[in-house]
Amino acid sequence: MSIGILKSPISLFKQFPTPITSTLHYLSLPTNLSLHQIKQLHARLITAGYDGDSHFTGQLLAALAQSQSTPFQYSLSILNSTQNPSLFAVNNLIRCFAKSESPHQALSLYSFMRKNAHFQPNNYTFPFLFQACSKFMGIIEGTQIQAHVIKLGFFVNVYIRNALIHLYFTSHETKHAKDLFDESPACRDLVTWNVMIAGYAKAGQIDNVEKMFDETPERDVISWSSLITGYVQNGYLEQALDSFKRMMDLQLSPNESILVMVLSACAQLGLIEKGRMIHSTIDSLNFPMTIHIQTGLIDMYAKCGYIEKARNLFNKMPIKDLSSWNVMICGLAIHGLAMEAIDLFEKFLTKGLTPVNVTFIGVLSACSKAGLVDKGCHYFKLMMEKYNIVPEMEHYGCMVDLLSRKGLVLEAIELVEKMSIPPDPVLWVTILGACRTHGLIKLGEEIGKKLIQLDPNHYGNYVQLSEIYAKSYKWEEVVRTRGMINGRNSKKIPGWSLIEAHGKIHQFVAGDREHDMSMEIYKMLDRINTRVLEAGYLPNVVQVLHDLEEEEKINVIKEHSERLAIAFGLLVIGSGKCIRIVKNLRVCGDCHEITKVISKVFEREIVVRDGSRFHHFKRGECSCQDYW
DNA sequence: CTAGGGTTAG
Numbered sequence: 001m002s003i004g005i006l007k008s009p010i011s012l013f014k015q016f017p018t019p020i021t022s023t024l025h026y027l028s029l030p031t032n033l034s035l036h037q038i039k040q041l042h043a044r045l046i047t048a049g050y051d052g053d054s055h056f057t058g059q060l061l062a063a064l065a066q067s068q069s070t071p072f073q074y075s076l077s078i079l080n081s082t083q084n085p086s087l088f089a090v091n092n093l094i095r096c097f098a099k100s101e102s103p104h105q106a107l108s109l110y111s112f113m114r115k116n117a118h119f120q121p122n123n124y125t126f127p128f129l130f131q132a133c134s135k136f137m138g139i140i141e142g143t144q145i146q147a148h149v150i151k152l153g154f155f156v157n158v159y160i161r162n163a164l165i166h167l168y169f170t171s172h173e174t175k176h177a178k179d180l181f182d183e184s185p186a187c188r189d190l191v192t193w194n195v196m197i198a199g200y201a202k203a204g205q206i207d208n209v210e211k212m213f214d215e216t217p218e219r220d221v222i223s224w225s226s227l228i229t230g231y232v233q234n235g236y237l238e239q240a241l242d243s244f245k246r247m248m249d250l251q252l253s254p255n256e257s258i259l260v261m262v263l264s265a266c267a268q269l270g271l272i273e274k275g276r277m278i279h280s281t282i283d284s285l286n287f288p289m290t291i292h293i294q295t296g297l298i299d300m301y302a303k304c305g306y307i308e309k310a311r312n313l314f315n316k317m318p319i320k321d322l323s324s325w326n327v328m329i330c331g332l333a334i335h336g337l338a339m340e341a342i343d344l345f346e347k348f349l350t351k352g353l354t355p356v357n358v359t360f361i362g363v364l365s366a367c368s369k370a371g372l373v374d375k376g377c378h379y380f381k382l383m384m385e386k387y388n389i390v391p392e393m394e395h396y397g398c399m400v401d402l403l404s405r406k407g408l409v410l411e412a413i414e415l416v417e418k419m420s421i422p423p424d425p426v427l428w429v430t431i432l433g434a435c436r437t438h439g440l441i442k443l444g445e446e447i448g449k450k451l452i453q454l455d456p457n458h459y460g461n462y463v464q465l466s467e468i469y470a471k472s473y474k475w476e477e478v479v480r481t482r483g484m485i486n487g488r489n490s491k492k493i494p495g496w497s498l499i500e501a502h503g504k505i506h507q508f509v510a511g512d513r514e515h516d517m518s519m520e521i522y523k524m525l526d527r528i529n530t531r532v533l534e535a536g537y538l539p540n541v542v543q544v545l546h547d548l549e550e551e552e553k554i555n556v557i558k559e560h561s562e563r564l565a566i567a568f569g570l571l572v573i574g575s576g577k578c579i580r581i582v583k584n585l586r587v588c589g590d591c592h593e594i595t596k597v598i599s600k601v602f603e604r605e606i607v608v609r610d611g612s613r614f615h616h617f618k619r620g621e622c623s624c625q626d627y628w
Numbered sequence: 629c630t631a632g633g634g635t636t637a638g
Contacts, residue, residue: 028629062629092629127630162631194632201633225633257634264635296635326636333637361637394637401638426638612638 029059035069042078054089057082061092065099072100091124098132106132107141114148121148123157130163139171156184162191169199194222201230225257237265238505241274253285256292263296270582270609272304273500291317295324302331305580305607305614322356329362334613336624338370345379357389364398368405369613371627376402393424400427404434405627409443425454429461436468444468452484497561497583501572508564517568524567528598529558537597539590560591562608570602578605586611586628596620 029041038060045056057078064075075096079085090113097106110129113119121129126149133142146164149155161180168177177199181192193216200208209230216223224247231240244262247254254262259282266275279297287293294317302310314320314328325348332341345363348355355363360383367376380399383389391399396419403412412431416423428451435444448465455461462485469477498507506515515521562583569579587595587610599606600620608615616623 058629065629088629095629124630131631157630159631164631166632189631191632196632198633222633227633229633255633260635261633267635292635299635323636330637356636358636365637397638 029063031063031066033063033067035064035067035071038063038067052082054082054084054086058086058089058092061089061096065092065095070096070100072097072102072105075100087119087122087125090119091122091128094125094128094132098128098135103132103135104138107138110145121152123154123160126154126157126160127163130160130167134163134167134170137171139167139173142167142171156187158187158189158192161187162189162195165192166195166199169195169202172203174199174203174205190216190218190220190223193217194220194226197223197226197230201226201233204234206230206234206236221252221255221258224252225255225261228258228261232261232265232268237269240265241271244278248281254287256287256290259287260292260296263293263300267296267300267303269498269505270304270580271500271505272301272306272580273503275300275304291319291321291324295321295327298324298331299327302327302334303609305609307331307335307337307614322353322359325353326356326358326362329359330365333362333366333369334609336369336613338366338372341366342372342375355383355387355389357392357395360389361394361398364395364402368398368402369624369628371402371406373402373406373408390420393421396423396427397430400430404431405437407434407438409434409438409440425451429464432461432464432468436464436471439471441468441472493585495561495583495585497565497581499565499569499579499581501569506565506568508561508568510561510564511559512561512564515564515568517571520571521564521567524571525559525563528563528567528570528594528602531601532594532597535597535601537594560588562587562591563594566595566598566606569606570604575604578607580607580609582609584611587615592622592626592628596622 033041041063042060045051045053045060050056060078061075064071064078075093079089079093082089090109094106094109097103097109106129110121110125113121113125126145129145130142133139133145142164149160149164154160161184165177165180168174168180177196181188181196193212196212197209197216200206200212209227213219213223213227224243228240228243228247231237231243241262244254244258247258259278262278263275266272266278279300282289282293282297294313298310298313301307301313310328310331314324317324325344329341329344329348332338332344341362345355345359348359360379363379364376367373367379376399380391380395383395384391396415399415400412403409403415409431412434416427416431428447432444432447432451434440435447445465445468448461448468451458451461452465462481466478466481469475469481494509496507496509498505500506508515512518513522562581565581565583566579569581573579587608592615595606595608595615595617597620598604599617603619606617608617610628613624613628615628
């Protein structure tokens with residue numbers, strides 16, 4: 001009896017004769033059976049009197065090992081009910097253990113094997129063992145097993161070597177992985193190259209990722225997938241999109257992973273035109289609308305400013321997983337739709353789903369963006385007490401932000417001092433900023449001095465402190481603090497803004513004169529400045545007044561990257577169409593103010609995604625209500 | 629029967 005004549009696993013059950021004849025001993029099961037189907041089959045075998053048959057035990061375990069589920073107990077019980085399990089069965093049990101939640105059990109089984117002359121490991125055993133070690137970074141155990149591999153003469157087996165290289169990479173032993181790769185060029189295949197590409201990607205060594213990819217003799221879709229994933233995970237978003245284009249130009253078909261990654265690249269860059277193009281590529285390829293693809297699309301639309309599109313896709317999803325909910329909740333949060341994010345989270349809970357750390361980052365950041373102190377504190381407590389989630393830096397970040405911006409600076413300080421992990425200095429920077437805006441001179445002075453001591457090169461701390469002095473009219477201190485900036489190596493992250501126009505990406509930095517249309521852009525900027533002044537816009541006087549040392553800086557404020565992008569947008573984006581800008585840093589107060597006025601006098605909708613959220617500017621107002 | 633890639637926040 002051959003499995004080839006059977007149409008589906010279900011028909012397999014129906015065609016099982018009772019009692020099962022000996023011809024069935026040559027049966028091998030199809031892969032991708034569900035746990036339910038395997039259990040049904042198992043039941044039939046028992047009723048047919050084949051319980052404990054060593055051949056069928058092996059087949060059941062092989063099917064389990066290749067199924068989606070990871071039933072540790074069940075697979076063990078199958079083996080235990082067998083009198084004379086085959087090596088095949090034991091290997092597949094190791095495989096089951098390797099992918100289960102307790103992969104170290106694979107090693108217990110291995111040491112049992114070594115004590116039994118009957119079950120000496122073969123070439124199939126070791127890849128599963130190294131896979132198990134990879135799951136818990138068991139490089140010490142792995143190295144011991146490597147010694148056995150050498151002793152038994154299996155070290156030339158390409159499957160085993162690949163699994164071992166993979167183990168070295170997952171255990172951050174990049175050097176050892178490379179040595180193993182270099183050692184025997186003869187013992188390499190396509191998988192070896194792919195392991196190297198993905199391994200270097202995980203290690204953040206993007207140069208080596210590219211080198212390995214270029215040197216791969218023949219590439220498959222996993223090679224491309226590993227390259228593109230490596231780019232996205234290390235922030236090389238444009239390169240990821242370029243590689244995707246290259247791949248598509250070669251008429252290769254993408255897989256799900258590639259599509260999800262390029263959607264993420266578009267999401268992070270805010271490239272709606274490109275994102276839409278990928279969406280239509282997915283449609284025209286008739287690519288299956290999996291949960292991952294749908295979730296990627298929701299994330300992309302939300303992060304590109306189309307929250308209603310994201311919402312529609314989410315509501316239409318027949319099956320959602322945890323990530324889908326997380327993406328949607330976080331998407332609402334970056335749009336400042338705090339109440340909707342909270343309502344969705346409550347709906348999530350009523351479905352009986354269990355939130356994870358990311359879910360709470362979404363909820364808490366929603367609360368912080370809307371200044372909902374009571375709700376934020378409630379959910380922070382709920383997270384710790386009901387769900388036993390230990391807060392991470394990001395959760396503290398939301399809470400400190402929420403409390404301090406609402407003026408509850410002492411509460412914020414108390415929270416930071418009670419933290420279970422050493423606080424990131426950024427938390428103190430947030431509190432320092434709140435001291436400045438709420439006029440807490442003495443406290444701010446103290447924190448500012450401490451921060452400068454902690455990191456004397458951080459430019460922003462001097463600025464904050466000097467502004468606190470300025471507020472209390474301590475001019476000498478202002479001058480002294482400003483003077484301390486000179487000669488420091490500022491670690492300031494360079495700010496940029498980008499705008500998509502007619503399928504091209506245009507990126508600007510402050511004072512940028514590199515763009516082809518620079519002349520027109522600066523002319524437009526002059527026009528903007530004239531018209532907003534007429535409309536009653538006042539530049540941030542305090543800031544300008546005390547930037548005495550370098551007059552250059554006054555101009556730099558006027559030439560902040562988003563202003564260049566807006567000017568460019570007004571020039572090239574058809575009137576009536578919304579101008580969409582993405583920037584990496586938070587929008588500064590002055591730019592926020594001027595953008596409001598621009599939206600009014602030029603009658604333009606302007607959407608800015610800054611480092612933390614969306615601002616929808618319309619008719620002189622912003623969706624954030626000036627709280628951001 | 630074997631090894632390799634995967635969305636989520638600021």
